[in-house]
Amino acid sequence: MTEEKLPIASGRDTARGLLAALGRRRGLTIMALVTLCAGVGAALVAPWIIGLMVDDITRGGGSLLPYGLALVGSLTVGAALTWAGRVLLARLGQGTIREVREAAFRTALAQPTARIEAAGTGDLVARLSGDVRAVGQVVEEALPAFLAALFGIVLSLAGMGLLDGRFALAALLAAPVQYFSLRWFLRRSAPVYRRHRAVVAERGQRTIEAVRGVDTVLALRTEEQHLERIAEASEQAIGLEVRATKVRNDFNVFLNGAELVGLSAVLVVGYFLVADGQVGLGAATAAALYFLGLFGPMGTLLFRIDELQDAGASLARLFGVIGLPKPAPREGVAAPRRGAIDVQDLGFAHRPGQRDLDAVSMSAEPGEKIAVVGASGAGKTTLARVLAGALPHGEGAVRHDEVDIEAWHPHDLRDAVVMLTQEPHVFAGSIRDDLALFSDADEEEMRREIDQLGAGWILALPDGLDTVVGEAGLPLTPGQTQHLALVRVALAAASVVILDEATAEAGSADAELLDQAALAAIGGRTGIVIAHRLSQAVTADRILVMQDGRVVQSGTHDELVAAAGPYAELWAAWTAW
Template identity: 30%
Template sequence: MNNQEKEIKMMDPLVYRKLWGFVKPHKVKLFISTIMLIIALAGELYVPILIQKTVDNQIMAGLTVEQAQNGIMHNVIILFFILLSIVVFSFGQIYLLAILSQDVMTAIRHTAFNHILNQNMDFLNKTPVGKLVSSVTSDVETINELFNSVFTSLLRDGALIIGVTITLLFLDIKLALITLLTVPPAFVLIYLFRIASRKVFRNVQKCVSSVNTYLSEHFNGVQIVQLFGAEKKTSKEFQVENQNLYLATMKQVYVQATFRPLVDLLSSISMAVVIYVGGKYLGKDMISLGILIAFINLLSKFFDPIKDMADKFGIMQSAMAGGERIFTLLDSPQEVIEEQSTMANDIEGNIEFRDVHFSYKKGEPILKGISFKAAPGETIALVGYTGAGKTTITNLVTRLWPIDSGSILLDGKDINDMDIPTLRKSILPVLQDVVLFSGTIRENLTLGKEIDNEVLVQALKAVHADFVLNLPEQMDTKLHEGASNLSAGQRQLLSFARALVHNPKVLILDEATSNVDTDTEHLIQKALPVLIEGRTSLVIAHRLSTIRKADRILVLEQGKIIESGTHQELLSLQGTYYNLYQLQFNEDL
């Protein structure tokens, strides 16, 4: 725990420095906001002085009633304009800082989103989606709280404490010094509260995380809980997690409940010292009644910021934790680097693997010396048992993962020497799990590009996805989340149409027919010749019926190519492919 505290303490300035990088472009707003705050505080601090002058120079000065009333009226008018100025400048400061905060939060969210988009698959696979979403939303929002609640309050509170101290010394040095003797215990109390609060805050966060994990896990698996009759056991386990959170929260409440009364006690002691000593000084004509009233007024303003700091400390802890998470994300290295390409845009589609080795984890090789060529327009099928490395090969072609050794060439050029936009425009996949976004069918087909309606219609008809044209709103039909208002087969056909619309030179069909019914598979079989015509195609399929007409079939086993040939050639070998075919079709060959 000590090491962790030390680490976070050392990172606090780092978070502020990184945050300053986003604030710096808006430093003019910050400067104006700070000036407005200082003006508003100056007005607040002048009010007790004005009251002091009214008491000493009008009420207690032995003036006539008329003179006193005129003087008081004059000061009341001044007070009105001071209070009006305080309202105006306070509003301006809060509003301007809120604009600055939203500008900074928007910039951080956009930067974090783009950073995640350009991350490599290793990072994305290791980082839970929920954590990434939380970083871009919740963690950024905590920084927003840091601006709106904490930064404004701390700046105001700090300035107010300094201003009150200076004003007290200005009014009467001796009484001010005696009064300020009660202040050091308050700062010691703040320091002790900070240590205790940090400890209980971390404990609460740990328990909250544990509860969230338990809820997420068991809500996702609620069907298993019900089927195995584990409701009572699960309820008891959650009761333990919930009780731990309750106890941790009560410790936090205890720390906060202890601090405020102690600050109130110190405030009362300071007030008692001012009244007692000030009363003596007043009796000896060492100070005026107006100064004593001003001291009492100012002293109440002195301890209010201390209480406010305690209230904001929990928000500050949460904001610092959120800041650490979001800036740790932004500091994560991006291995996907854009480079200037010397490659022309007219890709032919010639693919070559040269002794490619690859592993997701160091020491656990997935591909072991893969070498093959695919000529432009050739269809290469990849088959093998689960875990043989079929999908990995297709991922490497698009540079989703960096290879360990060897090289992958496209038209004789190493793909590492090509810029990623050109590479991925030339090679498009039809994935096993079809990804369609919330929006219209048209938007999912074009993905932001300007494509003629006629081209879209032709693509839909070519892959037998013309069911879209029979929908009431046709291509403007809105898709639900995950395109749940379409069947699995319809989603697969739309992914075919999308690939055809973008007209790649190389096509990857990853288990393209594994999740569809027989009728849809028949439609896909009819669409495949249109889809792959004139394109280099890498096809992965568990249903071997879909690859019988492939120009060449590569059989993989434990990361190596063990067989290569046409459908009939591989059957005649009676090897691994033959066994796979027998298992699937149960035919006498």
């Protein structure tokens, strides 16, 4: 299987999506920008007031109290409006991020499971967590500072221009240096940030793979190999961080040079204009103060571009998810599901040159229970995931109810096929909420299934169905977690139930109970059981034995035990143990 990475939106598509999200908050956008601009403008009245005060002093004027009061008023109003503008901007930004995050999550959930698996769940997790967090930090810190700096630069240049246009022209001598510095910086930093995001996602994918398969990793003693792969990605990320830091430091040197050019020009122009009597000393002082006040905003503006660029890369990854093709709406009522499965010459490979499934053919009649057994690495779990639609089949055909699996609407397939692995998840909340996530069963139905699956311990909990479990709730043992998940499966309306070693975590005391619960959870539906204990295979209508990605035997337990072959050998070893 060739990995199909999730797409990354182009700059134009990202800008279009962001503007559309802001457009749905047009009033708040305008209010935030106007308030922030007014706050910056009020604070920038201060240099003008100081210039008037200098002129008054040179003329031997009287009290400075009015100037002091005006100065305090300017700064107070500016601080208050700037604070209000930042609050409005934070509300705007967080609301927009929430909309983008939810849209990305909703689109991801609408995709066929095989599409997400093919791309790697680590990439999706990195986008919905790390990228969202990166954008959130920028909106909270960098964006208000960037906009305040931008407004400060524009208004400061306007103020210098009102004093004398030549002051503004002198200040603009720094602009070419800043412009070429910024171009140099963006040209060198953009590839670094894009590569860094990709490496972080790859590191997340490798970590998730190792954690998910921790039992297999430990059994095969490949801990060091996985740690080396994760360390390799971490070293790449660190190297990229160092490169980015070096580029930022060089950029800072260029900015300092631009400030030197601009300030020198303003002071020289001011000297000649004052000496020639064309402007007063107060105007020259105000112009110098305006330019000195540009140091902070200009540095902030240019350095925040660094963070905004990083956030832009994150937004492009999020809008890449949002831009994924969405399945067409369901047309009419889904046809009745019987649970028939037909697989012909199925081939599958996680990596080129590796055959995980090779010419697998099988079928299951509605209501038939099939156990799949074999040694570790035989292809059992891969087969289960293909049947559930979690992996795309590479060769051959997979049909549910005589319809090719790729022709099923993703929502219909998820309703028709439910799969439970050996690592079931306990959702945070009450047990009632946990059981109701995948069905609209009422309390009576829940209690009936709990009783049929022998899970009376659930009702014996402190608050019964209302007992809070999961994070910050009552901890459940691995056996209880699997038992609860089986009740959830029993309540689902699916016509096919796939249990991939769904009772593997049970201790010896719970094994028989959970095996019986698994049979009860399947009920009269079609069941595919990936059996890690041969006792689970005995009760199946038919057993498939897999070796090296192929089905090498098929039959009932009695037939296979009587015939010489892999199953008889496995059974002999099982009963001897």
